[in-house]
Amino acid sequence: MDADNLEKINSILDADVEIREKIKDQVTEFDKRTRNLAGILNRIHSTRSGQMPALLETARPVLASCRESTAAIADIIPPNQFWKWRDMWTNSLRNAVFSATLMEYLQSGGLLSLEQVAGLLGINPEWQDRFALSVEDYLHGVITLVNELSRLAVNAVTLGDFEQPIKISLFVKDVFAGFSMLNLKNDLLRRRYDSLKYDLKKIEEVVYDVSLRKLAPLAKHES
Template sequence: MDPQDLETLNVLLDRDVELRENIKDQVNEFDKKTRTMVGLLNKIHSTPCFGEVPSLLDSVKPVLTSCQEITAAIASIVPPNQLWRWKELWSNSLRTAVFAAALIEYLSNRRLITLPKVAQTLGLKDEWQDRVALPAEDYLHGIISLVNELSRLAVNAVTLGNFDEPIRISIFVKNLFAGFSMLNLKNDTLRRRYDGLKYDIKKIEEVVYDVSLRRLASSQSVPSTTQ
């Protein structure tokens, strides 16, 4: 191999290494923010009065909004048309951010956050589509994580004396599952996680059955609808 060609290859390899490290630096910051959000949101399972949840969510929202700085930084680093080359570096962080945004939306408004709304919340711009974006797959992973968390909340809400919440969660999750069932899921990992939702629904149904049998829920408990 020609020495000049070798030198050119070495330069290209060094650039890739430098680019990867720069992206990883931003992803590490992204990870810190998502861990903070998950830690704060975890407190909903031990908040005795559900009326205290809004103040808890208010402490999480600024962290979620600050993720816009990270997505902007990544967009400024990744070269044009190289989204699919590097996206796996931040996919897990992005899915966790989707989960956090979805849980905040559910607890605030009892509805499902849309993909465009999540992208807007995270500051993802249309002109960045070839560098950093929110693929449908990552959005759906985040929504499945939401269902996992809500099945846990259904149990803990009863423990904390909130007997209406499992009923709201049950209707929301069943509507969501019906939507998932109409999707053509060909991704193996996503399909397996979708199949696992049946266990979450079963857990929620058991809680609702127990609450209903004991007549613990209020008669005025009004179900929410998804959007």
């Protein structure tokens, strides 16, 4: 290689190192926010249904603060380099998707769309070539939501909320049906989708037990 070529290569490498360090700093902050959010939401397993709205109010400002992280990361990424750097923030983004969808389920019983989650996280469509919520990251977040709801189905019964497992069962069956219609090529995503069958089985066992004991009006109707 001639000197000019080596100099150009070194300049590119140095620029990449600088970008990487800047991204790393912002992802560290993003991680802190998503961990804080997950810590707050973990209390749902020991919170009675009547106290859930107050818990969600505590979580909302933390979710909103994630918009600062997405904007800061997007500001660093050069045009058309989304796929080059996305692995650095993928885990944080999936955790944020999980928390956003969990909060929506607890509030309305519904599932946020990809576009709705992106909006909540302040991800601007104009950033598409720099920072975006991919379908893959959205689906991973939804799978984590189902994982968490299977745990909640068990703990809700412990707290005396016998209708929650029935609601969770109907919701998860709907999500599972949606996933079954997708043509999943990604190996990791496919394996995680397969694991939903175990979550669904676990939830159905809780519902069966509640139905057998006739502990909830909906359970009587469901059975």
